[in-house]
Amino acid sequence: MSDTIFGKIIRREIPADIVYEDDDLIAFKDISPQAPVHVLFVPKATIATLNDLTPGHAELVGKLFLAAAKYAKAQGFADDGYRCVINCNRHGGQTVFQLHLHLLGGAPLHGFG
Ligand code: 5GP
Numbered sequence: 001m002s003d004t005i006f007g008k009i010i011r012r013e014i015p016a017d018i019v020y021e022d023d024d025l026i027a028f029k030d031i032s033p034q035a036p037v038h039v040l041f042v043p044k045a046t047i048a049t050l051n052d053l054t055p056g057h058a059e060l061v062g063k064l065f066l067a068a069a070k071y072a073k074a075q076g077f078a079d080d081g082y083r084c085v086i087n088c089n090r091h092g093g094q095t096v097f098q099l100h101l102h103l104l105g106g107a108p109l110h111g112f113g
Pocket of ligand 1: 005016017028029032033040086087093094095096097
């Protein structure tokens with residue numbers, strides 16, 4: 001399992017505001033939210049970056065996006081819209097080297113696109 005801060009959250013070694021968990025994924029609120037809703041969806045398998053994905057991870061990546069969309073629907077902001085982001089390595093702004101999907105929403109989002 002990941003030897004990162006997110007691995008510690010998965011192992012319950014440090015606290016987090018966990019909003020979803022199953023055998024493959026965990027989701028918790030970002031400690032420094034960039035939108036009214038900012039949740040991180042994290043595979044439990046050790047995968048450092050997008051570059052480390054293999055075809056065998058295709059179902060897992062699908063589950064990651066499906067879990068984020070399901071959460072947005074359950075929270076009632078899916079129709080208004082939201083943003084999903086995966087940062088990769090230095091130029092992408094990645095700071096925690098365990099693959100994670102940022103779900104941002106709850107208000108109009110600016111500064112991208
Ligand atoms: P990255 O920059 O790697 O794409 O995103 C890492 C995210 O993890 C950042 O948005 C940062 O605020 C969040 N983060 C870093 N440490 C912690 C932590 O200990 N707990 C939680 N909940 N989020 C964290």
